[in-house]
Amino acid sequence: MLLLSACSESAKKTETTTSTKEETMASTADAIDPTQHPAPSVSEKPSNTAAKLKPTAAPDTAYAQDVALFLGGLQPSQHSNLSTLAATPAWQAFAKDQDKSWDKYRASHTTRMTQWANTELDSVHANSPTIFYPFSGPDFLNVFTMFPTSQTYVLIGLEPVGSIPARASLENPKLLPAVKTSLWSVLNFSFFRTNDMAVDLKSVELDGALPLMMLFAARTGNQITTIRPVQLDAVGQLQDAPKDTTQALDPKAIPGVEMKLRGPDGQPKTVYYFSADLSDWKLTTKSAPLEFVRHLGPLTTYVKSATYLMHKSYFNKVRRTVLRRSRYILQDDSGIAMKYFQKGAWQFNYYGTYRRPINLFAKQYQPELTAAYHDTVNKPKPLPFGTGYNWRQTDSNLLLAKRLVPLAD
Numbered sequence: 001m002l003l004l005s006a007c008s009e010s011a012k013k014t015e016t017t018t019s020t021k022e023e024t025m026a027s028t029a030d031a032i033d034p035t036q037h038p039a040p041s042v043s044e045k046p047s048n049t050a051a052k053l054k055p056t057a058a059p060d061t062a063y064a065q066d067v068a069l070f071l072g073g074l075q076p077s078q079h080s081n082l083s084t085l086a087a088t089p090a091w092q093a094f095a096k097d098q099d100k101s102w103d104k105y106r107a108s109h110t111t112r113m114t115q116w117a118n119t120e121l122d123s124v125h126a127n128s129p130t131i132f133y134p135f136s137g138p139d140f141l142n143v144f145t146m147f148p149t150s151q152t153y154v155l156i157g158l159e160p161v162g163s164i165p166a167r168a169s170l171e172n173p174k175l176l177p178a179v180k181t182s183l184w185s186v187l188n189f190s191f192f193r194t195n196d197m198a199v200d201l202k203s204v205e206l207d208g209a210l211p212l213m214m215l216f217a218a219r220t221g222n223q224i225t226t227i228r229p230v231q232l233d234a235v236g237q238l239q240d241a242p243k244d245t246t247q248a249l250d251p252k253a254i255p256g257v258e259m260k261l262r263g264p265d266g267q268p269k270t271v272y273y274f275s276a277d278l279s280d281w282k283l284t285t286k287s288a289p290l291e292f293v294r295h296l297g298p299l300t301t302y303v304k305s306a307t308y309l310m311h312k313s314y315f316n317k318v319r320r321t322v323l324r325r326s327r328y329i330l331q332d333d334s335g336i337a338m339k340y341f342q343k344g345a346w347q348f349n350y351y352g353t354y355r356r357p358i359n360l361f362a363k364q365y366q367p368e369l370t371a372a373y374h375d376t377v378n379k380p381k382p383l384p385f386g387t388g389y390n391w392r393q394t395d396s397n398l399l400l401a402k403r404l405v406p407l408a409d
Contacts, residue, residue, distance in 0.1 A: 064164050065224045068214035071165075071179055073098030085170060094176040098183075102219060105187045112385040113145045120351070120381070120400070124328050125149045128300035132293055132326070134278055134318055135306040138209035140271060141186065141216040142387075143302050146330065148263070154296065155209075155273045156289055161255045162208020164227060169206065182212070209273050210257050217271075221264035228258040232274065236291025254288045278309075278318040290321050298407055300328040303335030305388050308357070308364040311337040324408035329401040332388035333357065338368040345405045348372065352383030352397040358390060373397075 066076040073095035076082040085091055117125070130152045133143045137157035144153070169175060206212075210227070217224055229241035232254040241255065249255075256274040263269050276282070276289045283290060293299070301322045303310070310319040319336055322329065329336065333354060341348075354373045356365045373380050386393040 061224065061226055064214065064227050065218070067164055067170070067211075068218035068224055070170060071211060071215040072218040073102075074218055081167070082170065085167075090173065090176060094180065097180065101183070101187045109385050110145055113142075114148075116384055117146050117148075120349070121146070121330070124300060124330070124400070124402075127298075127327060130154070130296050130299055132296070132299045132301045132322070134301070134303065134322070135309060136273075136304075138212035138216070138273070139186075139304070140213045141220065142304060144216070144220050144222070146302060147300065149265075149267075150300070151267075151269055152296070153269070153271045154293060155213075155271065156276050156278060157209065157273070158277060159275060160208035161229070161257050161273060161275050162206065162210035163229075164214070165206055165211055175206075178206070179215070183215075208275070210259075213257075213259060213271065213273060217259065217261055222261040222269065224259060225262055225268070226258070226260040228260075230256045230258050230272070232256065232288035232292050234288060236288040236295065238292065252286055252288065254286060278315065280314045280317050283317045287317075290317060293321060294325060296325075299326045300330070301326045303329070303331035305332065306334045308334045308337075308361050310335055310340075311364050326401075327403045327407070329399075331399055331401075333366065333369060333397055333399070334361070334364075334388060335399075337364075338366055338372075341401065342405075345403065347402040347404055349400040349402075350378075350380035350397070351400070352380065352393075353395055354380075354397045355390075355395065361389070369397075369399075 062077070062080075066080040066082050069076045070082050070086060070091075073091075075095075076086050080086075086095075125147065128147055128150050131143055131147050131150045131154070133139070133153065133155045135157060136143065136155040137159050138155070140153065140155065143155070147153075214224060214227075231239050231241045231250075233239055233250070234252040238258075239253075242249070254274050254276050256272055259271040259273075261269040261271065274289055274292075276286065278289065299322075303322075309315045310322070319340060322336065323340065323342070334357070350369075350372055354366075354369045356362065380397075383396055383398055384393065386396045387398065388396055390396050
């Protein structure tokens with residue numbers, strides 16, 4: 001069975017130094033789909049060779065925006081060299097199908113999420129210039145929908161960074177079915193299927209998170225103004241990625257990408273994605289991701305479908321950073337376990353329904369949450385949309401934690 005995760009992480013296995021097999025981000029990237037609905041398949045099976053983390057070339061911004069539109073089933077600009085591809089019957093059918101899928105998603109998710117966030121997160125929006133989204137994969141879609149007014153978004157997942165697809169990749173007849181398959185679960189159930197997406201996209205040379213982030217930017221009304229390959233050095237300083245791809249990369253560098261956008265309201269936004277393992281074992285030798293996050297100022301942290309990793313003792317470093325540096329935390333029950341929140345330091349608002357995790361994560365059941373959701377004095381508020389592993393609206397939950405004490409250094 002396949003594991004459902006918000007992050008479409010690569011399926012490589014990460015070694016640990018413990019005597020028993022502990023989970024890293026990579027080791028939780030395989031397992032189930034509780035919906036039991038098979039995704040549409042792509043006819044050709046790709047090789048199992050892992051995608052190489054190579055820096056992307058300096059992109060042409062107009063081309064990048066047109067690629068984002070093309071992948072999203074939206075018409076590229078009038079003078080784009082992709083116009084001929086967008087005129088083909090295959091793309092026209094793809095665009096029509098995508099419009100239907102996105103219309104359905106807007107009705108069941110985006111519109112409801114936006115209305116809910118405008119009411120319940122109004123004060124959060126006013127104090128959330130920077131959003132941290134650990135274990136995100138390429139999921140710019142949900143974080144932007146929840147926090148559309150923020151200026152900076154930092155996403156971290158195991159999926160390779162990737163690059164802007166070349167025209168040759170866009171001409172591949174298997175591309176559009178692969179994109180459709182990759183988006184199937186997120187548009188129907190609000191989460192990514194981990195391995196399936198990576199495999200489908202790699203088969204048509206979409207080599208990481210960036211192409212889907214571009215697609216989501218276009219479909220949420222953002223315009224790409226700049227894409228810059230970057231990396232974090234050993235101490236978490238942001239740098240341009242090396243242009244010479246023949247040289248060996250710094251083993252402690254963390255590959256990433258910076259995508260600058262003009263939002264639907266005309267305001268500038270910056271989105272970072274870094275390919276990194278956030279387990280304690282990996283952060284011991286590669287601490288750059290958390291060093292970068294610690295210096296961003298006060299955070300609002302968003303956690304969704306995170307395979308309950310921050311319930312574990314060996315994801316202490318990232319959990320500690322989130323708890324020490326966040327003014328607000330918005331998460332489903334797969335985020336930080338309630339036992340780790342310091343008593344008296346946080347105010348909690350509960351939304352939706354909490355019964356228990358799906359069977360795969362049954363051991364992560366939290367009696368504290370059950371008690372909170374049955375509080376007759378401070379009753380949970382409704383949640384008008386589905387999210388997370390318990391994807392049905394009637395089964396989903398969110399927790400908003402507001403910090404009551406000063407941020408820790």
